[in-house]
Amino acid sequence: MNLRFISFIVLLISVISTEAQDGKEPSQPNIVVFLCDDLGYGDLSSYGHRTIKTPNIDKLAETGIKMTDFYSAAPVCSPSRVGLLTGRSPNKAGIYDFIPGPKKSEDLRHLVHLQKGEETIPERLKTVGYSTALAGKWHCSSLFNNPAQPQPDYFGFDYWFATHNNASPSHENPKNFVRNGENVGPIEGFSCQIVVDEAMSWLDKREDDNPFYLQVTFHEPHEPIASPKDLVAEYLPYANNEAEAQFFANVANVDKAVGRLLKYLDENGKDNTLVIFTSDNGPETLARYPGAKRTFGRTGGLKGRKLWTTEAGFRVPGIVKWIGKDTYNGTTDAVVSTLDILPTLCELTGAKLPDNKIDGESFVSLINEGKFTRKKPLIWGFYNALNEHQVAMRHGDYKILARLKKDGEYLPNMNNIYKGNEELIKSSELADFELYNLKVDNKESSNLVVDNPMVFNKMKALLKTEYKALLEESHIWDSTE
Known part of the structure; x- marks a missing residue:
């Protein structure tokens, strides 16, 4: 192995080492x-x-x-x-x-x-x-x-x-x-x-x-x-x-x-x-x-x-x-x-x-x-929704939306979740579902809740699971912060 080749290898190793120390890849x-x-x-x-x-x-x-x-x-x-x-x-x-x-x-x-x-x-x-x-x-x-x-x-x-x-x-x-x-x-x-x-x-x-x-x-x-x-x-x-x-x-x-x-x-x-x-x-x-x-x-x-x-x-x-x-x-x-x-x-x-x-x-x-x-799934809990369906989820080709109810009453629109409304939010139930196949209906014009009960039941169950998990991890504001 000639000296020039060895010098090249040493230089190459040095460059790679320097880049590694800098924490970045070329x-x-x-x-x-x-x-x-x-x-x-x-x-x-x-x-x-x-x-x-x-x-x-x-x-x-x-x-x-x-x-x-x-x-x-x-x-x-x-x-x-x-x-x-x-x-x-x-x-x-x-x-x-x-x-x-x-x-x-x-x-x-x-x-x-x-x-x-x-x-x-x-x-x-x-x-x-x-x-x-x-x-x-x-x-x-x-x-x-x-x-x-x-x-x-x-x-x-x-x-x-x-x-x-x-x-x-x-x-x-x-x-x-x-x-x-x-x-x-x-x-x-x-x-x-x-x-x-x-x-x-x-x-x-x-x-x-x-x-x-x-x-x-x-x-x-x-x-x-x-x-x-x-x-x-x-x-x-x-x-x-x-x-x-x-x-x-x-x-x-x-x-x-x-x-x-x-x-x-x-x-x-x-x-x-x-x-x-x-x-x-x-x-x-x-x-x-x-x-x-x-x-x-x-x-x-x-x-x-x-x-x-x-x-x-x-x-x-x-x-x-x-x-x-x-x-x-x-x-x-x-x-x-x-x-x-x-x-x-x-x-x-x-x-x-x-x-x-x-x-x-x-x-x-x-x-x-x-x-x-x-x-x-992509899930949104947006409590100030102008269309009143405050929860939505997309999974695959389908999207499901739901309103929130507590003791038969719809929840009002809210801008923030804090100690004063935490119990109201967390004890409410998902209701008034809508289901759409966005692959063929991205305008959300044909609600499939009745026409496709098999998909609806699967999406509803998944939404309940995902929304529960989202609520459990949501930050609740209090006056000490």
């Missing part, structure tokens, strides 16, 4: 997660919208994996975001509805926040050498930028540039961003572009060559909507009014922002990057509250909207594209959830799963081979 991808706010299942041209142009997001769907049966963790903002971050039902973290500000309330919503002890995607990825950043909306705590509750940095974000909830006073020239604990003040421009500017700035200024996890959480197209005048003018001829043109332009502006970041990755050699694009829940209802005057989101024919446990509440666009790697390319009806992102990223990066029991499943096989069959 094949670890960079990761970008785009999360929109109130983007409906039918709001992208690749998902059927005939007016809004979304060429950059459509290209991701064309060249990557377009998922037709992709679900958020809840039909509303805060619990959906917590589910994505933790891979667990948000009920287990005690996040049952959107988190308002800290105004004291009888049901203790003013206490609600993502608590210490919850393990998240960025926290897990940091253990295997990742640099991490959040740019956009946080909405996982009632006290934002306040040491009384853990902030994004506690949950693994090295760098964060965020707002508590919506961009204020609107998407245009927002003034409520905070950067690593410091108020930024007024910023000129539109929120989605500002967020992407910040993401690219962070990437430019990084002093390490670690792989990165970048979570880009747009405010759009949630109210208060504001869009660039040139885009609004472009859509006015195709809209029923100026308000609808504002909404169309709002989604189109998000697409432009996504395109800018993708172009940056391409031009800066980030040719090993896994990109995930989705939404936190379905589209808002026009005029549901006074400020909802430009909420013209579409459901793609699905039933309900945001705050519903029917499909349009939480079936959302889901796109995965691994830039620089030859993976599966196509459209799939595999049942996938945002809960699955954490275990998927852990498997891809070599990170260990959290000690906390998670509800998601890795869909690496879908990315690599186009095949994924989930074993765990």
